[in-house]
Amino acid sequence: MWPFLIFCVVIFGLLGVMLVAAWFIGAKARHGGAQDIPYESGIVPVGEAEDMRLSIEFYLVAIFFVIFDLETIFIVAWAVAFEETAWLGYGAACVFIGMLLIALLYEFRTGALDWGVKRRVSMPGRYAKADAA
Structure with a gap:
């Protein structure tokens, strides 16, 4: 019982020391202006969110x-x-790794991994109706 009680006293003592040290050392919060804006962690926002367009390549890389x-x-x-x-x-x-390699080669062939100049890959029969018109 005594070791557990000593353990609890030490833990709460360390907790108290950390809280008091954080109060003395930590920066004092200044409210107002950009600090009250939840966007960008209190940093003054630049422009509107609608103006910021990310390229589709970033989403492809994430996927x-x-x-x-x-x-x-x-x-x-x-x-x-x-x-086992x-x-x-x-x-x-x-078979699984082979399917992965086929998918990777398909992505490479269609240009999904190419961030350079956009090029249109002609897929046989895919654009037949659009090209005929």
């Missing part, structure tokens, strides 16, 4: 990151269970 992050999770899970899955698991992992 690709999430997709490949999930794929990494699946591959690591397969590697952990490699002994044997050759069947190895074949499934090879």
Whole structure:
């Protein structure tokens, strides 16, 4: 019982020291002006939010990151269970990685990974109606 009581006293003592030190050392809050604006953490906003347009490439990179992050999770899970899955698991992992490579090559071919000059890739039969008109 005594060790637990000493532990609690030490914890609350450290808590009190940290709170008092933060009160003395910390900056005093000045309210008014940009400090009361919830946008940009109190920094004076520059322009309107509607004026800020982000390129679609930023969203594509975020989506690709999430997709490949999930794929990494699946591959690591397969590697952990490699002994239990044997050759069947190895074949499934090879098919999975092959599908990932096909998807990556498709993204590269269509220009989704190209941030340079925009180019239109002609896909056979895809724009047949639009080109015929």
